[in-house]
Amino acid sequence: MKFNARTFSIGGIHPEENKLTHEVATQVAALPKQAIFPLGQHIGAPAKPVVQKGDKVKVGTMIAEANGFVSAPIYSSVSGTVLKIDTAIDATGYRKPAIIINVEGDEWEERIDRSDKLETVAAHPELTPEEIVERIKSAGVVGMGGACFPTFIKLTPPPTAKAECVIINAVECEPYITADYRLMMEHADEILVGLELLMKAAKVTKGYIGIETNKPAAIELLTRKCAEVFGTSAYQVSVVPLKQRYPQGGEKQLVDAVIGRQVPAPPAIPVNVGAIVQNVGTAFAVYEAVMKHKPLFERYTTVTGKRLQNPSNFLVRMGTPMKELIDACGGMPEGDHKLLAGGPMMGKALTSVDVPICKGTNSVTIISDDEAVRKEPQPCIRCAKCVGACPMGLEPYLLAKLAAVQNWERSEQEDVVSCIECGSCQFTCPAHRPLLDHIRLGKATVMGIIRGRAEKK
Amino acid sequence: MGKLVVSLSPHAHGKDTVERNMYGVIIALLPALLVSFWFFGIGSAIVCGTSVAACVLFEWAINKYILRNERTTICDGSAVLTGLLLGFNLPSNLPIWIIIIGALFAIGLAKMPFGGLGNNLFNPALVGRAALLVAFPAQMTTWPKAGQITSYLDAETGATPLYLMQQAIKNGDPSLLDQLPDSLSLFLGNHPDGAGALGEICGAALLLGLVFMLWRKIITWHIPVSIIATVFVFSGLMHLTSPVYADPITVILSGGLLLGAIFMATDYVTSPMTPKGQLIYGVAIGVLTVIIRNWGAYPEGMSFAILIMNAFTPLINNYVKPQRFGEELKG
Numbered sequence: 001m002k003f004n005a006r007t008f009s010i011g012g013i014h015p016e017e018n019k020l021t022h023e024v025a026t027q028v029a030a031l032p033k034q035a036i037f038p039l040g041q042h043i044g045a046p047a048k049p050v051v052q053k054g055d056k057v058k059v060g061t062m063i064a065e066a067n068g069f070v071s072a073p074i075y076s077s078v079s080g081t082v083l084k085i086d087t088a089i090d091a092t093g094y095r096k097p098a099i100i101i102n103v104e105g106d107e108w109e110e111r112i113d114r115s116d117k118l119e120t121v122a123a124h125p126e127l128t129p130e131e132i133v134e135r136i137k138s139a140g141v142v143g144m145g146g147a148c149f150p151t152f153i154k155l156t157p158p159p160t161a162k163a164e165c166v167i168i169n170a171v172e173c174e175p176y177i178t179a180d181y182r183l184m185m186e187h188a189d190e191i192l193v194g195l196e197l198l199m200k201a202a203k204v205t206k207g208y209i210g211i212e213t214n215k216p217a218a219i220e221l222l223t224r225k226c227a228e229v230f231g232t233s234a235y236q237v238s239v240v241p242l243k244q245r246y247p248q249g250g251e252k253q254l255v256d257a258v259i260g261r262q263v264p265a266p267p268a269i270p271v272n273v274g275a276i277v278q279n280v281g282t283a284f285a286v287y288e289a290v291m292k293h294k295p296l297f298e299r300y301t302t303v304t305g306k307r308l309q310n311p312s313n314f315l316v317r318m319g320t321p322m323k324e325l326i327d328a329c330g331g332m333p334e335g336d337h338k339l340l341a342g343g344p345m346m347g348k349a350l351t352s353v354d355v356p357i358c359k360g361t362n363s364v365t366i367i368s369d370d371e372a373v374r375k376e377p378q379p380c381i382r383c384a385k386c387v388g389a390c391p392m393g394l395e396p397y398l399l400a401k402l403a404a405v406q407n408w409e410r411s412e413q414e415d416v417v418s419c420i421e422c423g424s425c426q427f428t429c430p431a432h433r434p435l436l437d438h439i440r441l442g443k444a445t446v447m448g449i450i451r452g453r454a455e456k457k
Numbered sequence: 458m459g460k461l462v463v464s465l466s467p468h469a470h471g472k473d474t475v476e477r478n479m480y481g482v483i484i485a486l487l488p489a490l491l492v493s494f495w496f497f498g499i500g501s502a503i504v505c506g507t508s509v510a511a512c513v514l515f516e517w518a519i520n521k522y523i524l525r526n527e528r529t530t531i532c533d534g535s536a537v538l539t540g541l542l543l544g545f546n547l548p549s550n551l552p553i554w555i556i557i558i559g560a561l562f563a564i565g566l567a568k569m570p571f572g573g574l575g576n577n578l579f580n581p582a583l584v585g586r587a588a589l590l591v592a593f594p595a596q597m598t599t600w601p602k603a604g605q606i607t608s609y610l611d612a613e614t615g616a617t618p619l620y621l622m623q624q625a626i627k628n629g630d631p632s633l634l635d636q637l638p639d640s641l642s643l644f645l646g647n648h649p650d651g652a653g654a655l656g657e658i659c660g661a662a663l664l665l666g667l668v669f670m671l672w673r674k675i676i677t678w679h680i681p682v683s684i685i686a687t688v689f690v691f692s693g694l695m696h697l698t699s700p701v702y703a704d705p706i707t708v709i710l711s712g713g714l715l716l717g718a719i720f721m722a723t724d725y726v727t728s729p730m731t732p733k734g735q736l737i738y739g740v741a742i743g744v745l746t747v748i749i750r751n752w753g754a755y756p757e758g759m760s761f762a763i764l765i766m767n768a769f770t771p772l773i774n775n776y777v778k779p780q781r782f783g784e785e786l787k788g
Contacts, residue, residue: 265782349464350463418781
């Protein structure tokens with residue numbers, strides 16, 4: 001099928017797709033024996049525990065509350081007894097505070113509607129925009145694409161900005177990952193209700209769903225459903241086919257691709273150009289939170305890798321250690337591997353297979369053999385391929401060099417803080433230079449300097 | 458279970474390598490090399506062979522005995538490429554010892570003292586050529602006629618199209634231009650008179666190399682197209698003002714213009730890093746080339762134009778920035 005597809009305007013790369021699990025239907029993962037809930041699994045302040053050792057919890061019981069404005073509560077995904085509030089290794093590789101629960105049975109909180117009945121916004125006039133935002137906030141919904149920014153904040157933009165549309169990010173441009181695709185194929189109706197809720201909450205009537213053309217079935221399905229659901233309503237919703245290009249799922253790139261507007265350099269955010277971007281998984285979580293009173297405690301996750309016996313898609317309770325999912329796919333293959341939370345472009349390499357699935361874990365990817373090891377860097381040949389690949393119009397070779405010689409002043413002038421850390425530069429570099437390692441250091445340092453300056457004033 | 462490898466993202470690589478690019482350019486040079494064997498025979502083979510061997514040898518020796526690096530860099534293909542490009546810029550009857558001196562200038566002066574691949578300010582092959590032109594002006598400006606495939610030092614020489622063009626301007630005599638070969642012969646290289654450097658004889662072969670490099674994404678179009686377009690416009694305007702200036706197509710197809718625009722000016726290390734910078738660089742090279750050719754002391758201005766702009770590359774990099782994302786909406 002041929003689409004009239006759009007894309008973002010600067011840079012970008014074409015990594016190998018490796019979508020091994022595209023056509024593998026989602027299976028429900030087995031309950032873990034023990035569930036681990038790191039308190040910091042969103043952007044912002046870590047949540048504050050509200051349970052104690054020995055407390056009994058059910059599926060959907062709040063175990064930690066939001067701690068400040070930019071924060072989110074955490075709900076138990078299992079029923080059982082709180083074993084301890086301790087530390088556990090999380091995706092950062094460090095031991096961080098976490099609540100550990102021994103699983104007993106599978107008893108759910110009664111307020112959660114477990115039926116399959118599709119609820120519609122029209123049938124629930126009590127859902128005012130404020131009520132929707134409140135339910136999303138209290139359900140602990142955060143961005144499910146990996147960034148984990150609390151969703152309710154995006155829906156209440158600062159008074160200086162005016163939202164004009166909601167863009168659903170269904171791009172899934174990271175290689176390997178298929179969780180969003182499976183979700184779309186299996187729960188398109190719920191996603192569209194979720195989108196309607198988001199549009200109502202943001203008080204806009206325009207919605208877009210951005211999907212790359214490597215998912216023609218999803219484009220077709222959602223285009224058809226959109227016509228059915230929104231055809232006669234006051235909402236204008238369209239599916240926007242996008243050319244395959246990484247990092248199209250980056251918020252700024254997606255806004256550029258879909259509505260042709262470029263978000264200015266930080267601190268500007270998409271809503272400054274009128275767009276509220278939400279991941280397709282978030283739209284589904286919003287549906288469940290608002291319509292089914294189901295807080296965020298399970299998600300779609302792809303477990304994949306070329307050497308894995310049975311790469312699969314799972315609906316998994318958060319807190320489940322990755323090892324259990326890997327075992328369900330045939331176990332860790334022999335030899336040394338790289339274990340990633342996320343895909344190969346932006347995923348985090350983990351130090352342990354016991355790291356739990358969190359709100360943002362869209363994939364567990366196992367990279368094997370040669371691909372797991374970096375090649376030795378050679379001198380920069382100044383081929384400028386990194387400049388051509390950078391989707392932010394930066395000069396990665398220069399930023400890396402400036403960070404290496406610790407020239408922070410010039411780093412700031414060269415807009416290092418605009419870097420979105422997508423890794424396109426390092427991916428393209430023929431000399432295998434660790435460009436992004438250096439640029440990250442430069443970006444973090446310069447951001448620190450900028451914050452320090454702001455505090456002094 | 459084995460160990461877990463940990464590093465920062467990205468964990469995927471596009472599989473592009475330095476070698477792939479260097480050998481890619483060498484492959485792109487092959488059509489022109491084969492054509493030069495066809496027209497200049499053993500002379501071309503001796504000059505190119507000597508040049509490549511000497512460049513590789515000098516790089517190896519400097520690495521091992523002066524810089525005392527443990528790892529040799531000759532496998533990355535850059536020394537072979539420099540050797541080949543230097544050879545392309547020489548007459549096919551140049552004595553071996555002069556070629557070796559040229560290679561020493563290229564590798565020993567222009568490349569390794571700056572820190573080797575990636576750090577040189579000037580295009581090594583062009584430094585080699587320019588140094589030889591100054592040191593051995595007689596040998597470097599007598600060009601064998603094409604078609605003498607069995608002669609080397611004894612090859613009969615002739616006047617190049619560029620020399621004729623320069624004389625036409627100097628003497629204000631457009632009738633000299635009548636001796637120029639027609640465009641198609643220049644394009645294919647099959648004109649019997651003096652031709653010039655051994656690599657620049659056949660425009661078609663060079664353009665084939667350009668197409669290959671664009672297809673393999675080794676270079677972008679910005680530098681070659683901006684040079685050729687600028688020369689076309691500038692020399693076209695001159696041609697309109699007076700018939701002593703040759704027509705722009707002939708100007709583009711003669712001398713080292715295509716070789717320079719496609720292979721010399723596009724050298725990664727010595728050309729600007731941004732598309733905008735590359736366009737400025739290309740336009741400036743085009744203008745300088747036409748100026749030197751028409752009014753300078755030397756009939757050929759391409760290599761000097763490129764070397765001059767090599768010197769400006771750091772300045773261009775400093776001031777010409779890519780279009781930042783979201784810039785048009787800033788303040």
